[in-house]
Amino acid sequence: xxxxxxxxxxxIVSLSGTVHARPVSYPxxxxxxxxxxxxxxxxxxxxxxxxxxxxxxxIERNWQEDITFTGVQYNRLVxxxxxxxxxxxxxxxxxxxxxxxxxxxxxxxxGFTELAMDWETRRWFTEYRIRATDxxxxxxxxxxxxxxxxxxxxxxxxxxxxxxxxxxxHPESNKPTTTTPLVRLFKGVQMLELGYTIEHEExxxxxxxxF
Amino acid sequence: MKTLKIIxxxxxxxxxxxxxxxxxxxxxxxxxxxxxxxxxQMNHDGHDDHDHPEMDKESTSNVSITTGGPTIVxxxxxxxxxxxxxxxxxxxxxxxxxxxxxxxxxxxxxxxFLKEGQMLSNAVxxxxxxxxxxxxxETQREGGA
Numbered sequence: 130x131x132x133x134x135x136x137x138x139x140x141i142v143s144l145s146g147t148v149h150a151r152p153v154s155y156p157x158x159x160x161x162x163x164x165x166x167x168x169x170x171x172x173x174x175x176x177x178x179x180x181x182x183x184x185x186x187x188i189e190r191n192w193q194e195d196i197t198f199t200g201v202q203y204n205r206l207v208x209x210x211x212x213x214x215x216x217x218x219x220x221x222x223x224x225x226x227x228x229x230x231x232x233x234x235x236x237x238x239x240g241f242t243e244l245a246m247d248w249e250t251r252r253w254f255t256e257y258r259i260r261a262t263d264x265x266x267x268x269x270x271x272x273x274x275x276x277x278x279x280x281x282x283x284x285x286x287x288x289x290x291x292x293x294x295x296x297x298x299h300p301e302s303n304k305p306t307t308t309t310p311l312v313r314l315f316k317g318v319q320m321l322e323l324g325y326t327i328e329h330e331e332x333x334x335x336x337x338x339x340f
Numbered sequence: 341m342k343t344l345k346i347i348x349x350x351x352x353x354x355x356x357x358x359x360x361x362x363x364x365x366x367x368x369x370x371x372x373x374x375x376x377x378x379x380x381q382m383n384h385d386g387h388d389d390h391d392h393p394e395m396d397k398e399s400t401s402n403v404s405i406t407t408g409g410p411t412i413v414x415x416x417x418x419x420x421x422x423x424x425x426x427x428x429x430x431x432x433x434x435x436x437x438x439x440x441x442x443x444x445x446x447x448x449x450x451x452x453f454l455k456e457g458q459m460l461s462n463a464v465x466x467x468x469x470x471x472x473x474x475x476x477x478e479t480q481r482e483g484g485a
Contacts, residue, residue, distance in 0.1 A: 155426065155427035
């Protein structure tokens, strides 16, 4: 497990190029994402051969379901609507790999699918996701939505700030609906998100860099 | 205790956004245009022995970009963030004919500076913008592009 993680990081660091927080990057772009919250921690590294597709490795340690998932993830930008001052996207994502329960030997085939859609302007951001997972003997569907506003609109190259609220629904959880206020900082090729999930009393920290 | 944690979380979020907002106000150039500066009306004490090349609105560091070859100005839909500009720059700067590229997110415009003697057809411009993930509205050409 540790060897796989180091190998992925070495591959990413050895590649040169330049870096933003979407599931698909520009043609030839690489993206590295690290996410951590009260439910899971994950890393995701992907390559975008076109502006519509990306493929990469995804590793997740899920605290709620007590499993570690390791697999390949494919993302597809199904449709983009480019407005004069806005943009909307519809993505389909799929992952397949293996799931290993904490503290146990042996793995099982596992996977997930997700639909995601967003609409944004330079001031407003909205997003909705629905994700179905099948991790060994655990199957679940959960929903997530975000609403964000930029308190100021920066120029290209400035530090951009977004204030957001994320609401999630995990039906199997003892607290199914959670609310996470968060701040997103975005400059150049890096993005950082810091938030706090009120119901779980847990911090959220996400970091994304593009190459 | 829980209430204190919630208050602390919101306070942290508000505090983190403030310094950046102040910085942005100091860097706003939207209310003036550097390209209309007249040297005769300015105090140039100590500057009488030399002249400055033509200045444009973006910054003096772009002087070498604006002089030389022709320019294509493309109006593009979908430009909502820095990533959009990054994607366009990455795709266009692979083209042999392209010297440099700047993106104006406010105006939704992309300026493509070509090398001297080089050409880029509207069809190729549209294809590259589409390849980047955006939509071309129209193009205008300057400097014999």
